[in-house]
Amino acid sequence: MGRYVLRRLLQLIPVFFGTTFIIYALVWAIPVDPFAGKCGQRPCPPEYVAKMRADFNLDDNLLVQYIKYLGKLFTGNFGQTFSGIDVSTLIANAYPITIRLAVVALIIEAIIGLTAGVLTGLRKNGFLDNLVLISTLVLISLPVFVTGYILKLIFTVSVPGNPSFFDLILPGFVLGSLSMAYVARLTRTSIAENRGADFVRTAIAKGLPGKRVVGVHLLRNSVIPVVTFLGTDLGALMGGAIVTEGVFNIHGIGGLVFINIQQQQGVVVTGVVTLLVLVYLLMSLVVDLLYAVLDPRIRYE
Structure with a gap:
């Protein structure tokens, strides 16, 4: 039984990485502006957009973004929303x-x-x-x-x-x-x-x-x-x-996912x-x- 449990746990590792990468890619590879409407009716200032893209690693390629996300995830950090609220909360x-x-x-x-x-x-x-x-x-x-x-x-x-x-x-x-x-x-x-x-x-x-x-x-x-x-x-x-x-x-x-899909809060959807x-x-x-x-x-x- 012990060897079976160990083997099953090892099998879960590639499944976890594969499914979470697909989820991350589907959420963050969508060709839309995640900051659209975040500053009211006016477009967000370039300085704000640059800072947010740097904070959420959006200027990196998708694989690097995913690796950085996993690094935070393994420490229990699900990230923050664009408004600064902890996703874990x-x-x-x-x-x-x-x-x-x-x-x-x-x-x-x-x-x-x-x-x-x-x-x-x-x-x-x-x-x-x-x-x-x-x-x-x-x-x-x-x-x-x-x-x-x-x-x-x-x-x-x-x-x-x-x-x-x-x-x-x-x-x-x-x-x-x-x-x-x-x-x-x-x-x-x-x-x-x-x-x-x-x-x-x-x-x-x-x-x-x-x-x-x-x-x-x-x-x-x-x-x-x-x-x-x-x-x-x-x-x-x-x-x-x-x-x-x-x-x-x-x-x-369910309501949390639905609301954050509408608001394009990808970090919340990915975490859930x-x-x-x-x-x-x-x-x-x-x-x-x-x-x-x-x-x-x-x-x-």
Whole structure:
């Protein structure tokens, strides 16, 4: 296990550098004037533009800019906005809200999706199975912002500035609705396929109770692809919270990215997306390590 963990950590290094460079290049290689409109209706003075370009290394080529950015990033310095505000401060204020929202969405999609998938996988082609299939198809077909607006109008929810987990239940349901539908369908398919597997027939032949056969043998082996989806979905939920946070007026990472894209604050966008990349990489590592816990047949060495 130790060698596997070390190997996976080494694999994350080129992925991290590759993805962050692509992000940096996409943000800073856009042929627009980052200082347009920063001085009101008049163009910014040449002295101001020269100083800002020097401060943000914009006169260097893209690779040199990226290396200098990484040098600051590895010391915990995410840089400053054009107005002198620390990006780390902006992230520290917004990130906890988005994490709470993403965790609520993940819990909702895991509980409802797994429950619906297990019940329909055990009893295919029944009324409940057809109801779940139709419901999940509706959720998959509807854009998230449509689901959000409909539920917001129905329940007239107002989210406070610093929301608690309870305040984020409805936005969390909206954010996780699409993934919840996929979890239900993925679990249903996996349960249905494993019902006729040799290890299930052996457990039944031994006379084990039905709850133990389903809960220990069938479910444990069937949730491996679901765990993969849920683990990697945490980063997707935080990155995809822009629409949901906009619908419910939640001041999290999504709103921070959206506002700074409009204001052409590339340093903020780069810092937030880099943080999301780290979440993706760490969650993928955690998911890989969970495989051995869920399925003893899996060995890494």
